[in-house]
Amino acid sequence: MLTLTSGAVQVIRTVTANPELPPETGIRIEPGNDGSDALRLSVASSPEAGDQIVEEEGARVYLESNVATLLDDKTLDAEVDQQGDVAFTIAEGGQPAAT
Template identity: 85%
Template sequence: MLTLTSGAVQVIRTVTANPELPPETGIRIASGVNGSQALTLSVAPAPEAGDQIVEEGGARVYLEAGAAELLADKTLDAQVDAQGDVAFTIAEGPIADV
């Protein structure tokens, strides 16, 4: 199952903390079309039917079935740069959380 670093948890919680959004809002990761391994990431108000749910420290990630398969043994990390832009990265296996 996809694991989340503390950085990813913090960024996801910040991105989904808008009080105008439903409380179950999370980040949804979906696999590309036509067998592509490209992934899309979006803010979602709730999981879609068939999504796998990863929840850690108040952060929710909804994984479309194809994405869940691709990310089963991966780790999601996130960082915010000096301009406030968010970058999500995926690493093979668990990574050291510093």
């Protein structure tokens, strides 16, 4: 199952903390639309049918079923740069690799 670093938990909780959003809001990871191996990440108000749900310390990640298999033994990390932009990375064996 995908694991979340403390950085990812913090960023996801910050992104989904808007009081106007439903309490089950999380981040959804699904295949990109361009046919490549790229993944698409978006804010989702709830999981879609068939999604695997990863929850840690109030941070929720919804994984499309094929993506859940792909990321089964991976770690999701996130950082915010000086401009306030968020960068999510996926790591194998604890070493983040850019996504």
